[in-house]
Amino acid sequence: IELEEIKARPVPPKHHAFRGEVTRIVLTTLRNAKRPLTTPEIAQRVMAERGLDSANQRLLKTMTKRAGACLRNLQKQGGVTRQPGPGPFMLWELAR
Numbered sequence: 001i002e003l004e005e006i007k008a009r010p011v012p013p014k015h016h017a018f019r020g021e022v023t024r025i026v027l028t029t030l031r032n033a034k035r036p037l038t039t040p041e042i043a044q045r046v047m048a049e050r051g052l053d054s055a056n057q058r059l060l061k062t063m064t065k066r067a068g069a070c071l072r073n074l075q076k077q078g079g080v081t082r083q084p085g086p087g088p089f090m091l092w093e094l095a096r
Contacts, residue, residue: 022070025049027094030080036091043067 029045030037043064047054054060071092074080078095085091 036093038089
């Protein structure tokens with residue numbers, strides 16, 4: 001066997017999530033919230049739960065987009081509702 005011919009497997013990015021992990025964190029965050037939360041607030045909670053650096057603004061922006069996509073998917077399924085929030089962000093809460 002020629003080991004040089006075997007290519008190394010690519011390592012997934014550190015912020016790569018397992019299937020359903022972000023959804024579970026988002027739903028738990030909304031269940032425990034006392035008020036509707038903005039998308040960046042939810043993204044920061046996702047980052048904290050996964051042990052990611054919330055001071056990294058580039059990663060925070062990426063995770064905000066991912067949390068937003070997760071929330072829109074949950075909204076289509078009827079699990080969460082949204083309302084206009086501060087600035088360009090939406091306020092999210094569990095559907096009743």
